[in-house]
Every structure is written in structure tokens, then in C-alpha cells.
Amino acid sequence: MKKSFASDNYSGVHPKIMESLIKANNGHESPYGGDTYTALAKEKFNEIFGPVETLFVYNGTASNVFALDILKEIGSAVLCPSTAHIYTDETGALAKITGMQMLTVPSQDGKLDLEEAKKYLQFKDTFHRASPNIISISQATENGTIYTLDEIKEISNFAKEHKMYLHMDGARISNAVVALGCSLEEMTRGCGVDILSFGATKNGIMFGEAVVIFDEKLKNRVGEFEYLRKQNLQVLSKMRFVAAQYITLFEENIWYENAKNGNDMAKYLEEQLLNINIKVTNEVLGNTVFAILPEKIIEQLQDFCYFYVWDPTISEVRFVMSFDIVKKDVDNFITKIKELISL
């Protein structure tokens, strides 16, 4: 079976999630989220995160755009690290759909540098500039780093002090939670996050992500946000199929086991790379490994098992471990590296 280390959405769907989709394909249900599966899935989110409002959407980009649209006030801009997926890889969807500007803070490691972020505060009270009313951070970050709980709290305190909301892009939050050994609730509500894009497409489901609202005032406005979601083209008619996956994801602890496997395999890959003197350039905490490969082997190695070149100037590459990678896949990959190096 051909596998790839390019990203965790190259993998398919966890068999139990596939089963849940098939089971949900039984009889008729009310559309647009009025079904029994959606009601139960929302309950599961309450169990995991404490009392929240949960709104399902199609994908990760949509969950970020919709979550940030919920936070939008007149004149708002979104402050985020320059590495943020919303800035680098969402085709300007935020600007197109919400009209909000992004204020980027230079970042090398994917994290938000609060000292640099402060420079934007001078624009908070002048109507000639969009106002940084929202902060968005990714957990885990696009660079494979993971904010500690204290770091998130520091950012949320900063946000509150300056009357800003805090959004978390949680496309890989499960990997971050496993890495830190805390709970999903501790990493979000416990750290003062106002709204979360909860992703699972990279962690074994087929499609559909969730916007999870913690802030009490926003929760009371969830009825309004149902309209906003529809205007953002994110109301699925057959919502039950998204919801059914989340029920199984939580009930069967798949979110945790899949993320743990991704993280463990990243650690294993790191060890095996170091054993053959390949330099690893990041601290491997989640499911992402960065390494410097000899330039001459990259193309042939990509043919064997695809991965992305991160920084071509230094032959730095990125490997992301999916939930279904096993040790044998890593061993075969290492054997191929050795073979190509010796050619």
C-alpha cells in the first residue's frame, strides 16, 4: 500500500469512522443539522469541552473563516503570526469572505511573538487603520511547534487586556493535546480561548470540521451565527454524516489514539533519521519532523514516498505522520534513504 509523509490529509479514513458513515446511511433524518446525529455530536462536544456551542462546517479553511467572522466587529482586523495557515494557505478567503485585513507578526517558529504583536496596538484607536480586535494562533503550529498552556494563557491575558478575542486554529489540536498530556478542555477553555476551529480531517475523519464557541456572550448569540454560517455557504444539507463521524471519534477515543500514533511515529522517524546521521531541524513534539536531506536524493525519495520540500535553499524537508503510519513504513523509508545515499 502506497503511503506518503507529505501531510496528514494524504491518508484515508479510520475504519471505525467509515463504519459510522455507513451506519448513518440508514433511513431518513431531518436535514441541515436538525437530525439526531447532530444533536448527539453536540452533546459529545459538551462532554469534552464543557458547555459550548458547536457549529459544523465543511472543512478547515471554512471553520477558520467562519470562526473569525463570528468575532468580527466594525473595523476589525485579525492579528496572527506570518506563518499562519489563514495567511499563507487559504487563498485570501478570510479577506474575500469577511473583508477583514490580516496583520501579520513576523515568526520563525510558527508562534506569536507578543513583543512584536504589541507594535500593532497603536492602531487600535484610529479609524484610519483596521483595528487588531482578534488574535488567531494555530495549535499545533504550521512549523510543528506547540504552545505550552502557559504560553496560550499569556496570549489570552494579552488579548483580554487589550479587548481582543482569541481564536485557535486547531487543525492539529489533538496532536498538541497528546504531546502535552493535558485535556482538550484545558488547552482551550482553560487557557482563555474564545473560539476554536476543531479539526479532525487530518486525524482520521473523512470531512467536516467544527467551530466551538466558549465565550459566554458569543454563545448566547448562536442563533445569529446559524444565519452567518448559511451566508458563508457552510450549512450541509446532510449534516448527519459529519456529526456521525464526531460521535465515533469521541466515543471510541479515536481522536486520541490517532494523534498519539502520528506523534509516536514522528518520534520514531526522528530517531531513525538521527541514526543515519540525517540532521533533524525541529524539536519533535507532535507529528511533524523537519530534516535536511542530501539534495541529490530528494526527487527519487519523493517518488518512493512523497513529502514536501520546506526550504529548497538548504534542502530542508517536512514529514507529517498520519494516523495510519506504522513502524514498517518508517523502516522502509530509512532503507530507501540509505540506498539512495550510497548510489
Ligand SMILES: Cc1ncc(COP(=O)(O)O)c(C=O)c1O
Ligand atoms: C494549520 C491548518 N489550519 C487549517 C487548515 C485547513 O484545512 P482544509 O485544508 O481542510 O481547508 C490546514 C490544512 O492544511 C492546516 O494545516
